Amino acid sequence: MARWRITVLSLTLSLHTASGPLWAADEQCAQEEDGAAEGDLDRGAADPGGHAENRPASDCHDVSFAVSLADGSPDTYQIAGELCRPRGRSEHGSQTLQILIHGASYNRSYWDFPYQNRRYSFVRHANAAGFATLAIDRLGSGSSDRPVPELVTVHASANTVHQIVAAVRSGSHLDASGERLRFARIVLVGHSFGSNIAWTEAGTFADVDGLILTAISHDPNPPGAPLTQLYAYPAQNDPLFADLGLAPGYITTLPGRRDELFYHLPGADPNVIAVDKASKDTLPVGMLFDQFTTYGLSQSIHVPVLNVVGNFDTLSCQLPSCEESGSIANEGSNYPADASYTQLIVPNAGHSINLHRNAPRWYERAQRWVADEIEPQHAHPH
Numbered sequence: 126m127a128r129w130r131i132t133v134l135s136l137t138l139s140l141h142t143a144s145g146p147l148w149a150a151d152e153q154c155a156q157e158e159d160g161a162a163e164g165d166l167d168r169g170a171a172d173p174g175g176h177a178e179n180r181p182a183s184d185c186h187d188v189s190f191a192v193s194l195a196d197g198s199p200d201t202y203q204i205a206g207e208l209c210r211p212r213g214r215s216e217h218g219s220q221t222l223q224i225l226i227h228g229a230s231y232n233r234s235y236w237d238f239p240y241q242n243r244r245y246s247f248v249r250h251a252n253a254a255g256f257a258t259l260a261i262d263r264l265g266s267g268s269s270d271r272p273v274p275e276l277v278t279v280h281a282s283a284n285t286v287h288q289i290v291a292a293v294r295s296g297s298h299l300d301a302s303g304e305r306l307r308f309a310r311i312v313l314v315g316h317s318f319g320s321n322i323a324w325t326e327a328g329t330f331a332d333v334d335g336l337i338l339t340a341i342s343h344d345p346n347p348p349g350a351p352l353t354q355l356y357a358y359p360a361q362n363d364p365l366f367a368d369l370g371l372a373p374g375y376i377t378t379l380p381g382r383r384d385e386l387f388y389h390l391p392g393a394d395p396n397v398i399a400v401d402k403a404s405k406d407t408l409p410v411g412m413l414f415d416q417f418t419t420y421g422l423s424q425s426i427h428v429p430v431l432n433v434v435g436n437f438d439t440l441s442c443q444l445p446s447c448e449e450s451g452s453i454a455n456e457g458s459n460y461p462a463d464a465s466y467t468q469l470i471v472p473n474a475g476h477s478i479n480l481h482r483n484a485p486r487w488y489e490r491a492q493r494w495v496a497d498e499i500e501p502q503h504a505h506p507h
Contacts, residue, residue: 183252185209186300188259190292192285194276204285205268206261207233208300211252220309221334221499222293223251225260226286228317228340228477229353230378232267232406233260235316235479240400245484247314254492257308261289263319265375265409274374274409279318279419282412283325286313290332310334310499314491317341317440317476318412321419328422335499336426337491339433340476342441342453343420349386349439349476356382360407374410389437392473392481401480420459429465429498432456433487435474465498 190204211219225236225247237260238245248258262269264285265277292298296307312335315323320341327333360366360377383405384390384398423430434453436446443452447470457466469490474481 182212183209183249184212186302186304188298188300188306190261190285190289190298192264192288194264194272194281194284196284200272202264202270202272202285204261204264204270204289205233206259207237207248208257208259208306209237209248209252210257211255219255219257219500221256221312221495222306222308222310223256223258223312223314223337223495224286224289224293225258226313226315226319226322227260227263227266228315228319229408229412230383230405231316231477232404233262234267234404235477236260236314238397238400238480239404240397241394244482245397245479247479247484247488250485250488251492254489254496256492256495259289259293259306261286263322265412266406271369271371271375271407271409274372275411275414277409277411278415279321279325279412280329280415282322283329283419286322286326287330287332290326290330294332312337312495312499315339315341316479318408318416321416324423324426325419327428328419328425331425331427333428335429335431335495337431337433337494339478340435340438340441341432342434342456343423343459344441344443344452345417345420347438347440347442348444352382352386353440356386357408365403365405366407371407375407376410377405377407386440387475387477387480389435389473389475389481392437392475392483394482397480401477423459423464424461426460427463429467429494430460431467431469431491431494431498433469433471433478433491435471435476435478435481437474438476438478440476467494 185207188206188208191201192204193201227233227235237248251258263282265271290311293306293308296305298306311333313323313333314337317340320338323336327336356379357376358379359373360375361371363377383402434441434447436448443450447453456468460466471478471487473483
């Protein structure tokens with residue numbers, strides 16, 4: 126008998142286990158989204174850079190980690206990130222940290238989007254729920270170092286995340302304000318390739334307490350996959366990156382193609398897409414070398430897993446949609462029973478679920494899942 130749970134945000138019906146329904150009140154949530162909450166969330170326009178000051182519930186500081194791509198390698202690189210803690214937290218507050226890992230051609234701003242921050246910022250919603258976040262720029266993107274691109278594989282990237290997890294657990298690392306990073310519980314939150322890295326890290330090192338995997342499935346041939354190659358080209362040819370002196374092995378999306386790749390247009394704001402296009406980033410080609418060799422590692426994950434997919438994500442599901450095709454209905458079979466796999470399908474959303482209008486609906490459910498599945502009664506033994 127299947128032991129995973131599926132929730133579709135657009136329906137009041139939830140599939141559930143013997144312990145009871147996973148979530149309810151979806152109709153109420155939809156009404157809030159379409160009603161008063163709409164005006165509150167949409168206040169403000171683009172806020173390029175420095176948007177931490179627009180988060181009254183957060184206390185944010187830069188942080189960096191020295192990492193290597195392989196055990197024993199003498200070469201080290203810097204991974205940049207931003208640690209945000211709930212403002213006014215007490216010593217009795219949550220000791221759970223969510224490490225946020227972005228997808229291909231994005232950087233950490235995906236998690237704290239510089240437009241209508243109240244609506245689109247995952248960081249803001251997590252902090253408001255009482256959880257700290259660490260959003261990182263993966264090697265090869267953002268403010269982090271860009272090594273030889275062929276060396277930055279999924280396995281190597283998972284190794285760098287493992288080093289960050291170890292540093293956070295040890296309590297030996299400081300943020301830019303001099304405050305010590307130390308958390309009892311760690312949840313990896315990934316988007317797309319970031320999810321691939323997250324399940325590789327957890328399946329290899331078994332050192333985290335939970336996973337939120339977004340915009341990913343084990344389907345090896347989703348219909349949008351050919352477009353990821355057709356719509357990519359060397360980042361050195363893109364006006365946004367022409368002055369960086371990048372190696373040919375760094376790629377990015379062709380101008381004007383992100384809307385087709387990453388969005389379900391009826392559910393997205395054109396202004397968001399415009400900001401996304403202006404803030405896109407680079408992908409080291411090494412990530413393409415071993416992507417599919419990591420898929421079996423999900424069977425080695427023995428902590429709770431929440432899988433969140435946009436219903437119209439053509440990079441995760443077959444046509445015409447995740448629900449109608451049923452192509453990810455058995456996704457939970459790729460995880461062992463003790464992973465307590467839960468699947469959430471977000472309506473009116475494509476691949477970049479954070480950048481669709483209904484993002485707050487899945488944010489709220491994700492934070493509730495962390496509170497229910499990861500907090501002290503589920504603490505990871507160390």
